[in-house]
Amino acid sequence: MAASSSSSSSSSYSSVFVIATLLIVLLMNVGPSSAQLTEDYYKKTCPKVFDTVESAVKSAIKKEKRMGASLIRLHFHDCFVQGCDASVLLDDTSSFTGEKTAAPNNNSIRGFNVVDDIKSKVESVCPGVVSCADILAIAARDSVSILGGPEWDVKVGRRDSKTASLAAANSGVIPPPTSTLNNLVNRFQARGLSTKDMVALSGAHTIGQARCSLFRTRIYNETNIDASFARKRQDNCPRTTGSGDNNLASLDVKSPTFFDNAYYKNLIKKKGLLHSDQILYNGGSTDSLIETYSKKPETFNDDFVTAMIKMGDISPLTGSNGEIRKNCRRAN
Known part of the structure; x- marks a missing residue:
C-alpha cells in the first residue's frame, strides 16, 4: 500500500509538473499582445512625449493641412502589414527592400520627413526611449484632434521592427481603391x-x-x-x-x-x-x-x-521583441 501511495503521489506530481511546463511553453509562445500596451507606458521614462509629438504635428499641419491625413495614412499602412511596428518607415538599402515602393505605398504614402522631425524632437527629451511605431500612433491621434476631430488616450509601449516586408505590403492586405x-x-x-x-x-x-x-x-x-x-x-x-x-x-x-x-x-x-x-x-x-x-x-x-x-492594437512588438530605433528610417 505504501509503495502504491508513493507511486500515485509521484504520478500526480509528474502530471502537475507536465501541465505547468506546458502552460509556461504556451505562454512563451503567445505572440505580442496588445494587453501589454498601456496609456501610461512612458509616464516615468518620457513624460513629455505626448506634448512633444503634438507640438511637432501642429507645426507640420500649420505648414500643410494635408499632412494630418498623411500621418493618419502612415499609421494605417503600417498596422496592416506585419502589425503596428513602424516597418513602413524603413528605407531601402543595398541589401534590403522595404515597403515604401510597394504598390499601395509608392507615390501614395508621405510625411516621412515630418516623422523624422518628430523623432528628433522626442530623442532630444528622451533619448532611446520612444519607438517610431508609437510616434506614428500618437501623431495619427494628434492629426485627428488638431483638425477638429475627437480626442482619445493612445495606448503605447510598441517597439520597432528590425525588418519590413515588400511582399506582404504587395499581397493585398491593404485594400486598393478599386475594392469591392x-x-x-x-x-x-x-x-x-x-x-x-x-x-x-x-x-x-x-x-x-x-x-x-x-x-x-x-x-x-x-x-x-x-x-x-x-x-x-x-x-x-x-x-x-x-x-x-x-x-x-x-x-x-x-x-x-x-x-x-x-x-x-x-x-x-x-x-x-x-x-x-x-x-x-x-x-x-x-x-x-x-x-x-x-x-x-x-x-x-x-x-x-x-x-x-x-487598429493600434494589431500585432505590436513588445517586451524584448524588436527594438527602439534611433533613426526611424533604418534599423539600429
Whole structure:
C-alpha cells in the first residue's frame, strides 16, 4: 500500500509538473499582445512625449493641412502589414527592400520627413526611449484632434521592427481603391476589425487628397456618381492614362481640411471620390451605417475612436521583441 501511495503521489506530481511546463511553453509562445500596451507606458521614462509629438504635428499641419491625413495614412499602412511596428518607415538599402515602393505605398504614402522631425524632437527629451511605431500612433491621434476631430488616450509601449516586408505590403492586405465591399470587409476582418470598424475608419477620408490615377475610372465610367461632381473632377483629371495622373483632388468635397462627418453626407449624395468610398453606400450591407454617421457625428466620433484604438492594437512588438530605433528610417 505504501509503495502504491508513493507511486500515485509521484504520478500526480509528474502530471502537475507536465501541465505547468506546458502552460509556461504556451505562454512563451503567445505572440505580442496588445494587453501589454498601456496609456501610461512612458509616464516615468518620457513624460513629455505626448506634448512633444503634438507640438511637432501642429507645426507640420500649420505648414500643410494635408499632412494630418498623411500621418493618419502612415499609421494605417503600417498596422496592416506585419502589425503596428513602424516597418513602413524603413528605407531601402543595398541589401534590403522595404515597403515604401510597394504598390499601395509608392507615390501614395508621405510625411516621412515630418516623422523624422518628430523623432528628433522626442530623442532630444528622451533619448532611446520612444519607438517610431508609437510616434506614428500618437501623431495619427494628434492629426485627428488638431483638425477638429475627437480626442482619445493612445495606448503605447510598441517597439520597432528590425525588418519590413515588400511582399506582404504587395499581397493585398491593404485594400486598393478599386475594392469591392466584400474585399473591404474581408481585408479588415483579417486584421481583427469589424465591418463597423472599417466604415468608421473610412471616415478618415473626410480629410486628405487622392491622385487622378486612383479615381479616373470612377469619374468617367461609373454611374453611381453625381453628374456635376464627376464633371468638376474631370476638369483636373484627363481621361487619358498618363495625362495628369498625379493631379490631386480632395477626398471630401465639402470640408476637405476639417475632420467631421461630411464624408458620409457626400456618399449619400453620390459624391464619393474613390470607388472604395462610394461602394460603402451603394445598396449594400453598410448603407445603414453610412446614414447613421451622416446624421449623428457623435456616433461616428465614438466608433472612429474605438476603431483607431483597435487598429493600434494589431500585432505590436513588445517586451524584448524588436527594438527602439534611433533613426526611424533604418534599423539600429
